[in-house]
Amino acid sequence: MNRVVLRLSCAAGDADTIAEVLRDHLRAPVHLRREEVLGRDFDDAATGERVAGSLARAAIEVELADGQVASAVEAARTARRRLPFRWRTTAVLDGGRVE
Template structure:
């Protein structure tokens, strides 16, 4: 089965809720990373973020079998979050652990 890196970009306040929703479905480790996004798409931005043209977001990532993608996206959709979430799936060609 092919693996994908699923990345959910969300408001930092929603990161823990989203991570817990993902942990309820997948056994894979969930990584959370704070991000600062510079851009011109302010549809998800608060007033202060629009003024500064900088969005404070978190990236919530995990590597899973591609067959799990739909159920994980659905789990995030059903999670009790406050703000919109953007997501993407990237094929994983190789991975490992260096000890």
């Protein structure tokens, strides 16, 4: 089974809820980073972000089997959130743990 990293980019205020839903749904470690996005694509922005020209976002990442992606995205979709999120996967070619 192939492994991928699922990355969701969402509003900072929605991040904790989505991350908890993914953790509970997948029973896997979820990585969460706060980010500020500067740019011109404000389709996902709240009104205040559009005025400021800066989006407060979070990146949520979790490694999973490629067959779990659809259910993980659906779980995130049903999480209680205010704004849309974007997602993508990246193939995991290699990995491990070093002690």
